[in-house]
Amino acid sequence: MKHEICGMEHLHLHTDFSLLDGFGTVEEYAKRIPEINQQYLCVTDHGMMAAVPTQIRECEKHKIEPIFGCELYVNPLQRVFESDAERTVYRKDLSEADQKAFGLGSHLLAIAVSEKGYQNLVNLTSWGWLNGKYRGKPRVNHEQLLKHKEGIIFTSCCYSSEVGRAFDKLGSDAAEEKLLQYVDMFGENYLLEIMMLDFDKQPAYNTFIISMHEKYHIPIILTQDCHYCHQEHSHNQRLMLMIQTGRTLQDIKDAQLAGDTKDLFELQDANLWLKSEDELNDMWENKYSKIIDYEIFKAAKRKTVEIAKLASGVKLDRSIKLPMFPDADEDLKEKVMQGFKWRGLPTRSNYLDRIKREYMLITSKEFSSYFLIQKMMIDEARRICPELLGWGDGSEAVGPGRGSAVGSLICYCLGITDVDPIREDLIFERFLSEARGGKSMKLRFSAKPVQAMIDQDYIEEMGYENPNLPSDSLPATKAYTE
């Protein structure tokens, strides 16, 4: 039977930013989406929105539109704790059931449908990393969701949502209660979500979700929970999950031989690629036609297009937010000249020409303030480090430099790096050139001065209102410097 093609957009999709739970890259998805006749790339990574810059760039390249989302981790018991010890005490005081529940991070799909919604999503993910991080997962609580719900569409999400977990542990009545709690929180901005997975508990869960649709008339969307772009990447996704769970291929083989694979998360689905509507129709026909009524199936697909249209056109303010100092060019010149002397550099033409060339380029790109800020941060780190450690001369605060910034003689003169690029034969243009827009410096500080700078609101003093700390895998300093 050939089914109607009524249009469908993927609204639940993980990239490799989903920390060991997404093999597909933004580049692959953006290339593939027009090939399957879709127009939007909606990224909903686990707990973070780090894919956004690449997403925008790749969407422009492939003439599709970006939609910004996130699969948030939610735990209603999460609070702001001053220390790990405070959290431990809080947890110990909870009832036994809540102590268990405190360990969970339930999933909630969130899609920004306006600029305000995007800002709210950024706020939520930042709050999660700053205040809600537990066992590596950034969690938000219901209060934060309520505070930042404007401009966001939320869905009932997957089996690991609060609703799904209630359904699994306590049955449909408890799941219904949970679901109504979400309807209460988000009203019309809360949608139901069905998926056609191999996962053996999914069919019964879909049946429950559809019953809620019939009872409360909440619209449903169909998603694929994409974790990679192509079917053949299913194996790679599985290997990636094994890194996360710490299992080996032998463990999997042993479990298969013993016939005990039901708890193996890695084996639950080989069905998570970016499917075309035809492929989704096939899946419905082969596995889900008895569970999802055809009219509901079609309406759930169409609803994704409606949401995609609603969420498209969110324009982000991408102007550079660097504080600009008055007379920054002059100030930079002065500090470079002082540094040149301080380093004891020779006044030979190769040094002088190089300094001039770098300076011209930096000022023409209006980066003088940026270089001065880098210098201020490093000077401050060097100043407070001996105080904090109780020893040393400050050189322990920061490494000799990393990345292409070590190719800058101006960085060397300013004390940002400790490498003379002329002596080491390093090229400045790898860092900054006429042709390229600009590059950021990636600095590494030892942990203590960084924490001290955060504690002293030093970063805010320089004009950064909301320094974003994306995750452990992206060092805080990187976020500050970019």
Ligand SMILES: [Zn+2]
């Ligand atoms: Zn999920």
Ligand SMILES: [Zn+2]
């Ligand atoms: Zn997901």
